[in-house]
Amino acid sequence: GAGVSQSPSNKVTEKGKDVELRCDPISGHTALYWYRQSLGQGLEFLIYFQGNSAPDKSGLPSDRFSAERTGGSVSTLTIQRTQQEDSAVYLCASSLVSGQQETQYFGPGTRLLVL
């Protein structure tokens, strides 16, 4: 089908609330990445999934952040007790296989605003 899709495209929430961001990777892609893009910053790596292997969570900024990938396809990034500094664009990307040479295909992102 189409490319990587993400929902919602925009999310406004109040400080302290939990939010869930969804990513649908390209069908058949085994690797999935989450990034955060803050204003004036580059893309910040958050977490990486590859098949059934344990995810690489080394980029998650705090224990308020977690992510799951069910059935090797759809992924959900959850931010608990949101803070204003969590406001950013959250990008998801997938690639056909794992490996540093592989091209990542990015979704359009979810723009999160924490009031």
Place this chain on the structure above:
Amino acid sequence: AQSVTQLDSQVPVFEEAPVELRCNYSSSVSVYLFWYVQYPNQGLQLLLKYLSGSTLVKGINGFEAEFNKSQTSFHLRKPSVHISDTAEYFCAVTRNTGNQFYFGTGTSLTVIP
């Protein structure tokens, strides 16, 4: 640790003029290098990548980049830009081990008619 520096946050250039977007990285190990482009209201997409071999890499839309190991640079060039090249350009690096990609802060290219 890796880092990627894009020295120019904004680059205005007239249509049909040449452009160079600079990217420098820091690494003591072998790396792979990428340029991604983000058009307005779209997701990032790959322009080109350097994995090995020839240091001059050609990508889509007439862009090319040259890997310079001694200067740890991977500058992006186009000899003649079009209005449609207006976008945000990101340089990225990853090691040949590990999973993390490191992105620069981006360069906003504006092509002026």
